[in-house]
Amino acid sequence: MKLSVEQIEQLFTFTKKHFVEHYDVQVELVDHLANAIEDQWKENPNILFEDALQTEFKKFGVFGFTGLVEQKQAQLHKYYNKMLWNEVLRFVSIPKVIITAVFYLGIFYLLNYYTYWAENVLLAIMFISFLYLTIDGFRFMLIIKKEQKNKQRTWLIQSVAQSVFSLPIIGFGGFYFNMFGHFFESSNELSVLGMHFLSLFFLLHFILFHVFFKIIKPKFKNEIRQTEKRFQFV
Incomplete structure (x- = not known):
């Protein structure tokens, strides 16, 4: 399974919401999150996009992307x-x-x-x-x-x-x-x-x-x- 264009846009919005203002860092994070979510889908295709995203986000710790x-x-x-x-x-x-x-x-x-x-x-x-x-x-x-x-x-x-x-x-x-x-x-x-x-x-x-x-x-x-x-x- 691959992320759709709409889901990629959601990832950009998600990084902005969590105080990542620089576009080059946003792109790097979106690429990382997209690959990680797709890896999760390889193991379990039934995982919801939002759940997979939250799972990856939690790996960044209490301060998130900061x-x-x-x-x-x-x-x-x-x-x-x-x-x-x-x-x-x-x-x-x-x-x-x-x-x-x-x-x-x-x-x-x-x-x-x-x-x-x-x-x-x-x-x-x-x-x-x-x-x-x-x-x-x-x-x-x-x-x-x-x-x-x-x-x-x-x-x-x-x-x-x-x-x-x-x-x-x-x-x-x-x-x-x-x-x-x-x-x-x-x-x-x-x-x-x-x-x-x-x-x-x-x-x-x-x-x-x-x-x-x-x-x-x-x-x-x-x-x-x-x-x-x-x-x-x-």
């Missing part, structure tokens, strides 16, 4: 976090470590010999780039929202992308503004340790900025396009 969705989100977050930090670490490994060291020493030299001018210029550049990252992050998330509304479908990868691009705003926003406030207040009074710290902070900021825009964002865009292609006829 645990599966959270697990998939956690896996994607882990994947992209690992990618982010691996790309950052590339800047302290051969051969990029040479460029990183030269950049760091150049910042420290400017702060050491042109303290007031260099400090304020560096902080201004950092502040502007942080604002740009924030605005572009919001713009990227709005584009995703618009695509979801137009296509009436959401993908799990979109949800993770929105979360990752809100990280600089939500996760580091307060820290950045505290840093800006501290250094602007103590302008031209930097100790040697303070110069090293600001040089390191500025360097890390631009490495993260580069990784976000040159690697992470294009990767997300490509993954979203590939997901759309994979499910366009489903």
Whole structure:
């Protein structure tokens, strides 16, 4: 026995009813449930569709599909976090470590010999780039929202992308503004340790900025396009 088109639609409705909003996860669950129900019918053709569905649903435990969705989100977050930090670490490994060291020493030299001018210029550049990252992050998330509304479908990868691009705003926003406030207040009074710290902070900021825009964002865009292609006829 095979499921009818109407029963397949009932499975999609069932997954939506149990808080699975992402279409790619819905398809995966519907495929799993359909195969499991058909396997039950092989053993006992008299089992009702609803009874077979409830039997399979109970196997997901008290939290239903929620645990599966959270697990998939956690896996994607882990994947992209690992990618982010691996790309950052590339800047302290051969051969990029040479460029990183030269950049760091150049910042420290400017702060050491042109303290007031260099400090304020560096902080201004950092502040502007942080604002740009924030605005572009919001713009990227709005584009995703618009695509979801137009296509009436959401993908799990979109949800993770929105979360990752809100990280600089939500996760580091307060820290950045505290840093800006501290250094602007103590302008031209930097100790040697303070110069090293600001040089390191500025360097890390631009490495993260580069990784976000040159690697992470294009990767997300490509993954979203590939997901759309994979499910366009489903």
